[in-house]
Amino acid sequence: MAGTVLVSGGSGYIAGETIRQLLANGWTVNTTVRNLSREPELRGQLGGSRQTLRFFAADLMNDAGWAEAAAGCNAVCHMASPFPAGVPKDENELIVPAREGALRALRFAHTAGIRRFVMTSSSAAVAYGHPPSKSHFDEADWTNVDAPGVQPYVKSKTIAEQAARDWVAANAPGMDYCAVCPVLVLGPVESGDFAASVEVVQRLLNGSVPAIPNVGFNVVDLRDIADLHVRALEAPAQLIHGARFIGAAQPFQHFGDVARVLRGSLGPQARKVPKRAMPDWGVRLLSVVMPAARQLIGELGRTRTISSAHAQQVLGWKPRPPEESIVDCARSLIAHGVVKV
Ligand code: NAP
Numbered sequence: 578m579a580g581t582v583l584v585s586g587g588s589g590y591i592a593g594e595t596i597r598q599l600l601a602n603g604w605t606v607n608t609t610v611r612n613l614s615r616e617p618e619l620r621g622q623l624g625g626s627r628q629t630l631r632f633f634a635a636d637l638m639n640d641a642g643w644a645e646a647a648a649g650c651n652a653v654c655h656m657a658s659p660f661p662a663g664v665p666k667d668e669n670e671l672i673v674p675a676r677e678g679a680l681r682a683l684r685f686a687h688t689a690g691i692r693r694f695v696m697t698s699s700s701a702a703v704a705y706g707h708p709p710s711k712s713h714f715d716e717a718d719w720t721n722v723d724a725p726g727v728q729p730y731v732k733s734k735t736i737a738e739q740a741a742r743d744w745v746a747a748n749a750p751g752m753d754y755c756a757v758c759p760v761l762v763l764g765p766v767e768s769g770d771f772a773a774s775v776e777v778v779q780r781l782l783n784g785s786v787p788a789i790p791n792v793g794f795n796v797v798d799l800r801d802i803a804d805l806h807v808r809a810l811e812a813p814a815q816l817i818h819g820a821r822f823i824g825a826a827q828p829f830q831h832f833g834d835v836a837r838v839l840r841g842s843l844g845p846q847a848r849k850v851p852k853r854a855m856p857d858w859g860v861r862l863l864s865v866v867m868p869a870a871r872q873l874i875g876e877l878g879r880t881r882t883i884s885s886a887h888a889q890q891v892l893g894w895k896p897r898p899p900e901e902s903i904v905d906c907a908r909s910l911i912a913h914g915v916v917k918v
Contacts (some may be wrong), residue, residue, distance in 0.1 A: 637678025
C-alpha cells in the first residue's frame, strides 16, 4: 500500500528518516513545518521532487494549514510534538501542544476522510510512574502521570496518546489508528539539527558529562524506528487497528555501556568520553545547578526492559543491536562537525 501520507513535523529527526523511507517505498509525502523558510534546507536532506514531497506551514497550536496538508492524503503519520532537552518551568508548555496537536491532526484527518492514522507516542507513555519493583514493560502498560516525579515530557506523551485514543473511540471508531512507542532513538544525524535523544552521545563524546551516572535507557535505531512507522502505515488494517507498537532494541544500556561502546569503536576520537563513575549524591548535587539533571534522579539505579516482541511478531519488524546505533550516531556527529574530537 502506498499513496499520499501527511507526515507532521517534517523538520524532526525521526520524521526525516521516515520521509526518506516513505519516498523510497513510492509514497507521496505532504509534510508540515512551522516555518516554510526551512523547505530548501530540508529538501536537500530528504530528497524527493516537488511532486512527491510537498511542504505546508502548520503549528500544533493553530488550525491554519492543516486542511491543505491533509487534502488528498490517505494516511497520516503524526510525529510533531515538543521534545526539548531541558525541563520547562510550566509543564503545560509541553502537555498542551502535544495533546492539542494530536487532536487537531486527528480532526483534520477525519474531516479529509483519512482512515489510517499512525501516531508517534513514546515509551514515555508506557514505562514511568510505576513502582521500582516493576522492571518489565510491554504495550499493556501505561505511565501513571499522577505518580510523584513524573516529568513534563513523560506526561505530555502519555496525555496526548490517551487523548488521541479517547477521541478516536468517541468520534471515529472505524479509523485505523495505532501508536508507535519508541524508546530513546539514536542513529546517524543528517545535520547539526537533531533530536534531544542524540545529546546522550554528543555529551559523552564532547566531554561535557564529567563522569558516568548510574542511569540508563533502552535504545532503538533511527532507521529501525522509521521502518516501524512505515510498516504500521502499510500493514493490513486488522493488524494495526487500535494497537500500540513499542520500538525497542535489547538490552538496556547504562551510560557506562554507551561509554564503553564509544571507546571500543572510536579509539582516540573517544578520548573525552569519561571513565569515572558519578556517585548518586553527585547527580543530586548536579541537579541543583543543572535543572536538566533532575530528570536523572528518579532513574538512579533503575533498569527497565521494554519489550518490542509485539511489533516483531505482528509487523515482522527487527531492530538492530544498540551498539550499531550508538557508533553510527557518534560517527555522524563527528562527520558533521557537531562534535570536535
Ligand atoms: P525532534 O527532532 O525534536 O522533532 C520534533 C518535531 O516536532 C519537530 O519537527 C518540531 O518542529 C515539531 N514541533 C514541536 N513543537 C511543535 C509545534 N508547536 N507545532 C508544530 N511542530 C512542532 O524530535 P524527534 O525525536 O524527531 O521526535 C519526533 C516524535 O518522536 C515526537 O513525537 C517525540 O515525542 C517522539 N519520540 C522521540 C524519541 C527520541 O528519542 N527521539 C523517543 C520517543 C518518542 P520544529 O523543528 O519547528 O521545532
